[in-house]
Amino acid sequence: xxxxxxxxxxxxxxxxxxxxxxxxxxxxxxxxxxxxxxxxxxxxxxxxxxxxxxxxxxxxxxxxxxxxxxxxxxxxxxxxxxxxxxxxxxxxxxxxxxxxxxxxxxxxxxxxxxxxxxxxxxxxxxxxxxxxxxxxxxxxxxxxxxxxxxxxx
Numbered sequence: 001x002x003x004x005x006x007x008x009x010x011x012x013x014x015x016x017x018x019x020x021x022x023x024x025x026x027x028x029x030x031x032x033x034x035x036x037x038x039x040x041x042x043x044x045x046x047x048x049x050x051x052x053x054x055x056x057x058x059x060x061x062x063x064x065x066x067x068x069x070x071x072x073x074x075x076x077x078x079x080x081x082x083x084x085x086x087x088x089x090x091x092x093x094x095x096x097x098x099x100x101x102x103x104x105x106x107x108x109x110x111x112x113x114x115x116x117x118x119x120x121x122x123x124x125x126x127x128x129x130x131x132x133x134x135x136x137x138x139x140x141x142x143x144x145x146x147x148x149x150x151x152x153x
Contacts, residue, residue, distance in 0.1 A: 031113055084127065085116050088134055097138050104139065107149060112151045136137045 026034055032042045088111060095104065108131065112118075118127060128148045135143045 006026050011086070040101075043151055077117065077123065080117060081123060081127070085110060085130060086129060087114075094135050095138070099139060101142050103133070104143065105151065107146060108135075108148075109151045124152065 036042070088108070091107060091111060095107070118124065121127075128145065131148050131151070132143065132145060
């Protein structure tokens with residue numbers, strides 16, 4: 001009986017048996033790994049899928065410069081100061097010397113409110129002296145230093 005089987009038939013039978021055996025073992029114990037190799041993923045029953053936008057947020061790299069101390073930038077207030085001084089001069093020239101104290105203070109206060117950046121600047125004392133000198137040019141001693149300090153409030 002063994003003499004009727006050729007080597008080719010024997011090798012093909014062993015090969016088919018091995019393929020069937022490894023297919024069974026792979027399916028029984030490694031079926032999700034084999035399916036993952038071809039692109040099919042196992043979905044857990046209680047898991048919620050992650051949105052693509054949320055997934056991208058997890059991998060956004062941080063910028064190193066965000067954690068470095070920021071340089072303080074000194075802003076040049078010269079153009080603002082010049083505009084303020086020009087406006088005060090123009091108002092006082094237009095108002096002339098016949099203006100009463102209350103209307104002069106209210107108008108100067110409105111001008112000061114247009115420039116809030118100058119309120120807490122380093123030049124506030126110089127600006128107060130400038131206003132005082134300009135007012136004295138047209139209206140002598142009508143306004144005091146305390147009145148001018150009230151303008152910026």
